[in-house]
Amino acid sequence: MPRRFKSFPPLGRRIGIALVAVVLCALVLTGLWASGRVGQRVPDATASTATAAAGKGPGTGSSPFPSGAAASNLAVVTPSAVPFPADPPLVPDHALPPVTDGMVPVLTKVPTEQKVVFLTIDDGATKLPQDLKILQDNGIKATLFLAQTFVSGNPAFFTDFVAAGSVVEDHSVSHSLNMIQLPYAAQKAEICQMADYVQQHYGRRPVFFRPPGGPYTNATRKAAADCGMKAIIDWEAKANAGKMDYQYGASLRAGDIVLMHFRPEFAADMQAFLSAQKAAGLKVVLLEDYLKTD
Numbered sequence: 001m002p003r004r005f006k007s008f009p010p011l012g013r014r015i016g017i018a019l020v021a022v023v024l025c026a027l028v029l030t031g032l033w034a035s036g037r038v039g040q041r042v043p044d045a046t047a048s049t050a051t052a053a054a055g056k057g058p059g060t061g062s063s064p065f066p067s068g069a070a071a072s073n074l075a076v077v078t079p080s081a082v083p084f085p086a087d088p089p090l091v092p093d094h095a096l097p098p099v100t101d102g103m104v105p106v107l108t109k110v111p112t113e114q115k116v117v118f119l120t121i122d123d124g125a126t127k128l129p130q131d132l133k134i135l136q137d138n139g140i141k142a143t144l145f146l147a148q149t150f151v152s153g154n155p156a157f158f159t160d161f162v163a164a165g166s167v168v169e170d171h172s173v174s175h176s177l178n179m180i181q182l183p184y185a186a187q188k189a190e191i192c193q194m195a196d197y198v199q200q201h202y203g204r205r206p207v208f209f210r211p212p213g214g215p216y217t218n219a220t221r222k223a224a225a226d227c228g229m230k231a232i233i234d235w236e237a238k239a240n241a242g243k244m245d246y247q248y249g250a251s252l253r254a255g256d257i258v259l260m261h262f263r264p265e266f267a268a269d270m271q272a273f274l275s276a277q278k279a280a281g282l283k284v285v286l287l288e289d290y291l292k293t294d
């Protein structure tokens with residue numbers, strides 16, 4: 001028992017130390033809260049939290065958090081004090097081969113080890129108002145290979161796609177699936193006249209050509225070069241009828257160029273593409289941003 005009495009002074013000191021620790025914790029938490037406000041990474045959530053905590057409003061608005069949680073749960077605020085690391089900038093590691101012997105190179109896949117994938121959407125025959133929103137909701141910019149025969153009735157439909165960051169390229173005037181049987185001059189007319197049309201309606205001269213259906217000959221490659229194209233772009237994977245089709249393997253690979261179409265099943269095709277893209281851990285990158293063409 002005497003030993004217990006003797007232990008009182010040290011216990012008192014321990015209580016004092018504990019009180020100091022509590023004060024220090026409070027200071028740290030206050031600092032986190034304050035830096036959360038300064039960081040403003042989630043301004044809506046921060047604002048609604050402050051409002052709700054002050055009892056001056058419902059704390060709802062556009063906050064993604066329930067007002068009760070925002071007002072009482074410090075964890076809602078604390079993450080905003082820790083900024084997410086920005087994605088490292090992608091460095092193109094593939095230079096587009098030059099025009100050789102008067103012919104453009106042909107790419108069916110970008111030979112890169114970087115975790116990127118490219119989405120191309122073709123034709124333009126079906127114009128659904130929700131298609132652009134689907135792209136935007138998923139943060140996707142795509143390369144649009146449009147043919148004049150499909151878009152000439154309403155070229156303005158694709159202007160909003162361009163404004164949102166997608167890029168229109170050349171898919172010929174008439175979309176003839178027998179194009180490779182045409183003489184050089186006729187193939188050149190198909191490509192050059194569509195390049196003029198794209199420039200006129202979308203303000204940028206295309207640099208890539210996709211032959212209708214995909215096949216090409218040396219005459220096609222020469223005609224494309226003579227129209228100012230930098231490459232023929234084909235594909236090795238496609239989103240079609242609500243599922244993915246692969247020419248090689250059973251999943252998307254780094255550098256894949258994916259073919260899709262403006263069709264009634266656009267939403268289902270996009271869902272198939274997004275599932276495959278996420279499963280493969282690939283980032284959707286705009287072809288024109290990735291390949292140097294000048």
Ligand SMILES: [Zn+2]
Pocket residue numbers: 122123171175212213
């Ligand atoms: Zn096509």
